[in-house]
Structures are given as C-alpha cells and as structure tokens.
Amino acid sequence: MHATLSAPLPAPRTVVSFPQAQQRAALLPEVTAGTARAVALYASDMPSTYRARPEDAARIEAWIVQGIERLGLDETRRRGRFLRSFNLLMLKGEDGPAVRAAYRKYFPQARRIDRAESVAATLALLSLQSTGATREGRQAA
Numbered sequence: 222m223h224a225t226l227s228a229p230l231p232a233p234r235t236v237v238s239f240p241q242a243q244q245r246a247a248l249l250p251e252v253t254a255g256t257a258r259a260v261a262l263y264a265s266d267m268p269s270t271y272r273a274r275p276e277d278a279a280r281i282e283a284w285i286v287q288g289i290e291r292l293g294l295d296e297t298r299r300r301g302r303f304l305r306s307f308n309l310l311m312l313k314g315e316d317g318p319a320v321r322a323a324y325r326k327y328f329p330q331a332r333r334i335d336r337a338e339s340v341a342a343t344l345a346l347l348s349l350q351s352t353g354a355t356r357e358g359r360q361a362a
Contacts, residue, residue, distance in 0.1 A: 255341045256308070257301025261288030262337035264297075269333045273343035281344045300327055304334070 262281070265288035273281060289297050307324050310316045316324075328334040 254298070254301050254305070255345055256304040256338070257298050258285050258341040258344065259334065259337040260300040260304060261285040261292065261297050262340055263328065263330075263334050264288035264291045267337065267340065269330065269336060271336065271340065273340045273347075275347055278344060278347050281340060285341075285344075303327060304338075 262284055265284035267281075267284040292300070303323075304327075307316065307320060310320055325331075
C-alpha cells in the first residue's frame with residue numbers, strides 16, 4: 222500500500238506528444254537526486270517492507286516513475302530538496318521541533334521514508350555497478 226500524503230496531489234499532467242511508455246521512461250532521468258527518488262518511492266506503491274535486490278532495478282525505477290506521476294515532477298523535486306535539507310540539519314543537530322513537525326507533515330510514515338531512502342541509495346549503487354564505474358570514476362578493468 223502506498224504512503225498517505227498529507228498535502229493534496231496536483232492534477233495529473235497529460236502530455237500527448239509521446240506514447241505513454243516513452244513519456245514514462247523520460248521521467249526517470251529528470252529526477253537524479255537520491256532524495257527526490259526517495260520521495261518518489263515514498264509516494265509509490267512500493268511495499269513499506271520491500272528489500273531491494275540487484276535483479277529488481279527495473280521494478281524500483283517503475284516505482285520511482287509512479288511516484289513522480291502521483292506528485293508531479295516539480296513537487297517531487299521540492300520535497301526531495303526538503304528531505305535533503307532536513308537530513309543535513311539533523312546531522313548538525315539543528316533539527317528543532319518546528320523542523321521535525323514539517324518533516325512529519327511531509328513524511329508521516331517514518332519507517333517508509335527511511336526504507337525509500339535506502340532503496341534509492343541501493344538503486345544508485347546498482348547503477349554504478351552496472352556501468353562498471355569505480356570510485357575513481359574510471360571503467361573497471
């Protein structure tokens with residue numbers, strides 16, 4: 222079951238210039254930030270108890286696209302920026318009551334957003350492994 226979103230969702234966008242499959246595939250590269258992808262996963266039908274596996278990369282990407290379609294591209298990015306800012310404030314110990322309240326407003330299911338962040342990070346790692354990239358940015362031999 223997908224997460225309960227506290228803010229009303231914008232009306233779905235309709236673009237008729239591309240067939241639906243191409244349109245959906247074009248959404249994924251539009252959201253490259255890990256936190257925005259986590260937000261999309263949070264809004265998707267990804268099970269809250271899902272554990273990412275290497276063979277599930279396509280399924281994870283489909284959930285990301287689904288979440289983007291539900292929230293809209295701009296809202297996904299906006300919430301992703303908020304999540305990143307919250308994480309940085311938390312690391313610095315500056316996540317006061319007002320900040321935590323705003324966080325709970327956007328992400329009332331704490332375990333679900335934690336899981337979504339974990340799955341988004343796993344997808345990033347899987348993407349690096351599939352390209353053969355190394356830490357130094359070179360192709361693996």
